[in-house]
Amino acid sequence: MEFLVASAIGILTAAGTYMVMRLRTFPVILGMSLLTYAVNVFLFASGRLTVSAPPILTDAEVYTDPLPQALVLTAIVISFGMTAVVVMIALGSYLGADDDHVNDPVIDPDAPDGEAKP
Amino acid sequence: MTHWIILPVVLPAILAPFIVLAARYHVGIQRVFSIAGVIAQIVLAASLAWQTSDGTVLLYQLGDWAAPFGIVVVGDRLSTMMVLLTAILGLFVLLYSIGSGWDTRGRHFHALFQFQLMGIMGAFLTGDLFNLFVFFEVLLIASYGLMIHAGGNARLRAGVQYVLFNLMGSTLFLFALGAIYAETGTLNMADLAQRLSSVDPAETVGIRLAAVLLLMVFAVKAALLPLHFWLPSSYAEAPAPVAALFAIMTKVGAYAIIRVYTMIFAPGVAVTAGLHDVWLLPAALASLALGMIGVLAARSLDRLVAFSVIGSMGMVMVTISLFTPESIAAALYYIIHSTLAAASLFLITDLVAHGRGDLRLTAQPFFAGGRRTAGLFFVAAIAMAGLPPLSGFIGKLLILDAAFDQDSMRWIWAIVLTASLISVVGFARAGSTVFWKARSVDPEPDAETFPAPDALSYVAVGGLIALLVAHTVFAGPAYRYATATAEQLFNPTAYITTVLETPGKLSDAKAKDKEEDH
Numbered sequence: 001m002e003f004l005v006a007s008a009i010g011i012l013t014a015a016g017t018y019m020v021m022r023l024r025t026f027p028v029i030l031g032m033s034l035l036t037y038a039v040n041v042f043l044f045a046s047g048r049l050t051v052s053a054p055p056i057l058t059d060a061e062v063y064t065d066p067l068p069q070a071l072v073l074t075a076i077v078i079s080f081g082m083t084a085v086v087v088m089i090a091l092g093s094y095l096g097a098d099d100d101h102v103n104d105p106v107i108d109p110d111a112p113d114g115e116a117k118p
Numbered sequence: 119m120t121h122w123i124i125l126p127v128v129l130p131a132i133l134a135p136f137i138v139l140a141a142r143y144h145v146g147i148q149r150v151f152s153i154a155g156v157i158a159q160i161v162l163a164a165s166l167a168w169q170t171s172d173g174t175v176l177l178y179q180l181g182d183w184a185a186p187f188g189i190v191v192v193g194d195r196l197s198t199m200m201v202l203l204t205a206i207l208g209l210f211v212l213l214y215s216i217g218s219g220w221d222t223r224g225r226h227f228h229a230l231f232q233f234q235l236m237g238i239m240g241a242f243l244t245g246d247l248f249n250l251f252v253f254f255e256v257l258l259i260a261s262y263g264l265m266i267h268a269g270g271n272a273r274l275r276a277g278v279q280y281v282l283f284n285l286m287g288s289t290l291f292l293f294a295l296g297a298i299y300a301e302t303g304t305l306n307m308a309d310l311a312q313r314l315s316s317v318d319p320a321e322t323v324g325i326r327l328a329a330v331l332l333l334m335v336f337a338v339k340a341a342l343l344p345l346h347f348w349l350p351s352s353y354a355e356a357p358a359p360v361a362a363l364f365a366i367m368t369k370v371g372a373y374a375i376i377r378v379y380t381m382i383f384a385p386g387v388a389v390t391a392g393l394h395d396v397w398l399l400p401a402a403l404a405s406l407a408l409g410m411i412g413v414l415a416a417r418s419l420d421r422l423v424a425f426s427v428i429g430s431m432g433m434v435m436v437t438i439s440l441f442t443p444e445s446i447a448a449a450l451y452y453i454i455h456s457t458l459a460a461a462s463l464f465l466i467t468d469l470v471a472h473g474r475g476d477l478r479l480t481a482q483p484f485f486a487g488g489r490r491t492a493g494l495f496f497v498a499a500i501a502m503a504g505l506p507p508l509s510g511f512i513g514k515l516l517i518l519d520a521a522f523d524q525d526s527m528r529w530i531w532a533i534v535l536t537a538s539l540i541s542v543v544g545f546a547r548a549g550s551t552v553f554w555k556a557r558s559v560d561p562e563p564d565a566e567t568f569p570a571p572d573a574l575s576y577v578a579v580g581g582l583i584a585l586l587v588a589h590t591v592f593a594g595p596a597y598r599y600a601t602a603t604a605e606q607l608f609n610p611t612a613y614i615t616t617v618l619e620t621p622g623k624l625s626d627a628k629a630k631d632k633e634e635d636h
Contacts, residue, residue, distance in 0.1 A: 020286065025278055032285050039292040046300035068299065071248060075292055078255045082288070085262055086281045092266075093274035102279060104351055 005045050012038035025090040025100045029083065036079035043072045123178045123193045125162050126201055126239040130155060134232035142225075149216050152228040156209045159235065163202040170198045171599070173606060175616040177245075184622030185245070186306035192245035194613055195603040196450070200242040200373055203454055204366050206585070207461055208235055210578045214465050215359035217574025218472065223268035223357075230267070233260035234363065241370050245617055247298065247305040250374065251291050254339075258284050261367065264360040265352060276355035283348035287338040294331035301325045308617035310382045311610060314389060322389045329383045329390045333398070336378070339371025341431050343405035349428055350412070354420035358468030361424075362461035368431050369453050376438060376446060380607045381614075385441040398439035399526060403533045406432030410537035413544035419470060419477040422548050423463045426502050429541060430456040433534065437517045440524055446604040448516035451597050455509040455589055459501040462582035466495045469579065470552060472571050479548055481555035483562075487570035492553035494579050499545040501586050504538050509590040514538065516597065 012034050019031025047065030055066040094100040133155045141147040170176060176193035179185065193201075212231065214220075221227040237257025244250050266277040299305055301324040302313045317325055334345065341349040349368075353361045383390045409429025416422035434456060437449035471477050473485030497508070504510035514534065521530040561567075589596060606612070 020282075025282075028282055032282065032289070035286070035289045039289050039296070043292060043296040043299075046296040048300075068296075071295070071299070074248075074252065078252070078288075082255070082259065082281075082285055085259065086278070086285060089262065089266060089274060089281055090278050092269075093271070093278050096269075096271040096274055102282065104275070104279075 001049055001051070005041065005049060009038050009042050009045070012041070023101055023103070025094065025102055028102055029086055029090060032086070033079075033083055036075075036083070040072050040075055040079070043075055044068055120176060121178065122162065123166060123176045123243065124180075124191050126159055126166070126205070127191070127236055127243065129158060129162070130232035130236040130239070134229045134236070137229040137232065138226060145222055148228040149221070152212055152231060153209075153216075155232060156205060156212055156235070159205040159239075160202070160209060163198065163205040166193055167195075167198040167202045169193075170195050171602075173602070173612065175613050177616050177620050179620065179622045182622045184620070184625035185617045186304050186309040187624045188622065189249050190245040190306070190617055191243045192308075192613065192617060193243055195599075195606050196373070196376065197242045199450070199599070199603060200369070201239055203369075203457060204235065204238050204242070207363065207366055207457060207582075210581045210585075211359045211363045211461065211465075213581070214362070214468075214575055214578035215357075217572040217576075217578060218359070218468065219572075220268070220357050220359050220468075226263070227267055230260050230263040231363070233257075234264060236260075238366060238370060242373060245307050247307060247310070247378075248295055251288070251295060254291065254370075255288060257367065257370070258288070261360075261364065264363070265356050267357050267360060273355045273357075276351040280348050280352035283338065287335050290331055290338075291335040294328045294335060297324050297328035297331065301328065306617070307377070307382060308610075308614040311384075311614055312618070314382060314387060317389050319388060325389055326393060330393055332378060333375070333394050336371045336374045337401070340368050340375065340435060341371070341405070341428050342435055343401050343408055343428075343432070346405060346408075346428050350421055350424045353424040353427060353464070354418070358464050358471070361420075362464040365427065365457050365460040365464065368427060369434075369457055372431070372434050372438065372449070372453060375435075376449070376607065379438075380441070380446065381610045384610075394439070395441065399436065399530075402432050402435035402439050403529060404432075405429075406436055406537050407533055408432070410541040410544070413541045414547070416544070416548075417479055419467050419479060419548060419552060420464075422479070422544065423460070423467055426463065426541065426545075427456075427460050429537060430460065430502065432537075433514070433517065436530060436534065437520060440520060440526075442520065442524075443601070443604040443608050445517075445520040446607060447597065447600040448513065448520045450600040450603055451509075451516055451593075452513035454596070455501070455513045455586065458582055458586050458589065459498060459510060462494070462498045462579055462586070463502055465575070465579045465582070466491060466498055469494070469571050469575060473568055475568070479551050481551055481559045483559050484556040486568060487576075488553065488556065490576060491571075492549075494576075494583060495549055495553065497583050497586075499549055501583075503542045503545050505542060507590065509586055509593065512590060512593045 016031045016034030019027045022028055047068035050064045053062045053064045055064040055069055137148050137151055170193055178191040180189045234257055237253050237260055240253035241250060244253055262281050265280055266273055302310055304310055304313060338345045385395055406429055409425050409432050412425025413422055416425055434449050434452055437445045469491045473488055474482050501508040501510045504514040521527050
């Protein structure tokens, strides 16, 4: 199981890193989502992997660490909200400029009003 | 246990939804509540700073759960000083945004402003690493809204870059937190500081990785080379009052580095030897040099100021990276100076933009209110470039003095002094082009003229400049306070015992645990 979870985190991170380095906003946002999935699983695994044990301190000998679950919940909510925000801003930028490249356009500072160079 | 210390976080958290829900359509009411809120913040922050000035550590346990089970809010000299600085900066930025009418160019400026303050205050006051992440997100999500306030294509595009870069920073932060929790089983800063000594010296891979990841996250916030790429366009494109408020955001990164790397991964801790104590200084020197060269190379005034922020953050980080009590004290003095100077420069840039319509560094006809603006720019540029007599010069002297008996002294002195010279040339060139040469250009007969900026705008900028002068005049007391703060940082015993030994719910369980351990 450790191998499965570890390789899942690794593949998600690798794919996410690759996508984040693309030039257009849509693949970059997809890459960001992959990275956040990877980090959520990683956080979940940081309390060690235990199968079919209660996430609560009881008299039982075996239990799952409940804290990472709480951390993951917070992280999921935050990353979900952040992804929604970045999608909205990126859409606004795309619809406004008719261009969804992530990098700055080459601006000729001597031209009036900072027109983009052809 | 006092409840006052949570108020700098709770007050804006209540005020912001109130402004959105009740005062949505009345800018006047929003302004009144926003200003009242910030003034209350200043009073609160000043009283907290007063309480901690004798070295007491204030502690608030949320829900009365004892640390490390519950979340704690901790105020020591450093936290309360930064909270006070934020509140004062917030007041002047708010005055400017009202005077210049920036708050009416889009919706919900005041609500987002309060949320932004809440995040910054929380980041300074929290005593828990995961909570630090949460407050980082609070301040970031408010800053995303403020960053694209009033819209525009260039601003939205810069906003996308800013949001994406910071999202990646947040993801790294979570990876670091997961690694730390997996290695030590706690995220409470005081508890971590204690448990780090019990990490097996043979298996330090995880904790070393986490320490470096965490440093990278804070370096993104502090715009340290090579993680500074988000700063120039976002600060230049953001609305001027927002950029001025962002002057404290880079300091949040510096604060987090000071806090974590003096208390948890302290310079003497064997587990993380050879990491940040070796690599932080070259990166800081490089970003100092790059920032000041950027000042000289910039072709518009807003980019110039943005690069000067990178340069002054480099200066702060050079000093922090020495990790001695003297250097941290010098860094704290310089942090206050650099926040005030950067904020006033951003506001002055907006005064220029108001009069001329664009910010290119070319000679253009003189504009209304230009004489006053030129005078303010002159003073702020002297402060930022670190020329006598203002606080930038004193700060630089303290930094050079702190580096005097270090092995790396030659490098630090050479780069700090050369970079200062370059920035002096850059600021002099910009000032003479924008303000001096304006006399030699005749205005076109049909050119539109803009009215002089509102008096309140000048009050706000003048207030920041006056604070810079006060920081210079009272440099002695300020530096003594910074020294006392640095001493407290290097003796974290009081902080750790206050956090871990104050009784609360579950502290019996902790005591029982300890007995079983022994």
